[in-house]
Amino acid sequence: MPQSNEKRKKYFKEYRAKNREELREKAKKSRMKNREKERERHRKYREENPEKARESVRNWRKKNPEKDRERKAKWRQENPEYHRKYRNEHLEKIHAHEKKSRTKHRERIKKSKAVYYAKYREELLEKSKKWRKANPEKARESSRNWRKANPERVRETQYKWRKANPEVYAAIDAKARRKNPRAGSVIMTKYRRNHRECEWSYCEQTKSLHVHHILSKSKYPEYVDGNYHGRTGNNFICFCPFHHFAYHYTYSIKRNDDKHEHSLGLLWFQAEQWADKNKISIEDLEIELAQMLPSKVIFN
Numbered sequence: 001m002p003q004s005n006e007k008r009k010k011y012f013k014e015y016r017a018k019n020r021e022e023l024r025e026k027a028k029k030s031r032m033k034n035r036e037k038e039r040e041r042h043r044k045y046r047e048e049n050p051e052k053a054r055e056s057v058r059n060w061r062k063k064n065p066e067k068d069r070e071r072k073a074k075w076r077q078e079n080p081e082y083h084r085k086y087r088n089e090h091l092e093k094i095h096a097h098e099k100k101s102r103t104k105h106r107e108r109i110k111k112s113k114a115v116y117y118a119k120y121r122e123e124l125l126e127k128s129k130k131w132r133k134a135n136p137e138k139a140r141e142s143s144r145n146w147r148k149a150n151p152e153r154v155r156e157t158q159y160k161w162r163k164a165n166p167e168v169y170a171a172i173d174a175k176a177r178r179k180n181p182r183a184g185s186v187i188m189t190k191y192r193r194n195h196r197e198c199e200w201s202y203c204e205q206t207k208s209l210h211v212h213h214i215l216s217k218s219k220y221p222e223y224v225d226g227n228y229h230g231r232t233g234n235n236f237i238c239f240c241p242f243h244h245f246a247y248h249y250t251y252s253i254k255r256n257d258d259k260h261e262h263s264l265g266l267l268w269f270q271a272e273q274w275a276d277k278n279k280i281s282i283e284d285l286e287i288e289l290a291q292m293l294p295s296k297v298i299f300n
């Protein structure tokens with residue numbers, strides 16, 4: 001063993017360089033043997049140097065992203081309650097974080113969703129079908145909400161479908177007309193003959209008028225003959241096809257009424273045919289329709 005300080009330092013340095021592997025192995029073994037002590041030492045170090053400890057963890061994570069992810073996933077799996085509890089306690093923060101992340105990676109998410117959907121299309125459709133069958137109420141409600149939030153898409157889809165299936169649609173139209181004739185009963189025909197103009201304010205259309213029940217047939221069958229409280233023909237009103245559609249459309253949107261929604265496809269189809277025959281611009285009709293609705297519905 002060298003005597004002077006300088007010499008001793010040099011000697012140790014050389015010794016460490018020569019036996020690095022061996023020394024490392026030894027140190028590791030000793031740490032493994034004294035795990036508790038080692039842990040305690042670390043804990044103390046972290047307590048005394050919180051900044052440094054955090055920094056070193058950060059550095060390790062940066063250097064080993066894969067391992068970091070693995071470790072986190074493993075930890076979450078082993079501590080499900082902690083994870084759930086943390087989530088529930090910081091729900092707002094987590095939602096904000098998730099939203100931010102979704103916005104940031106919107107394109108990537110869209111792409112990966114499309115890939116996933118394409119890959120599992122059949123299974124997903126089957127699953128959704130099953131769910132709809134098992135939860136008819138919920139399914140109806142979710143469809144209704146979607147239709148309400150996407151009125152443009154609904155009309156677009158209906159339009160495309162009608163274009164693609166003209167025969168089927170004509171058959172549906174004919175059947176519906178038999179069931180709900182424009183002026184079914186003798187008394188309705190009589191009413192229409194006496195009212196030769198659409199009765200919507202300021203509308204002067206005279207072609208293809210529909211006789212509409214003001215109090216609906218289904219809710220008030222006792223006034224189906226058009227006579228309300230002993231008066232004659234006061235439960236009828238004549239509408240041109242467009243205003244007949246507009247009446248049910250605004251009703252279904254403003255009052256969220258399913259009954260009115262069911263007839264919309266057919267009424268719009270009839271309005272379109274009527275507009276086409278009488279050289280009325282569909283755009284004008286759409287503008288008029290938009291003006292009837294509260295702004296939040298139109299611009300959604």
Ligand SMILES: [Zn+2]
Nearest residue numbers: 198203240243
């Ligand atoms: Zn009209």
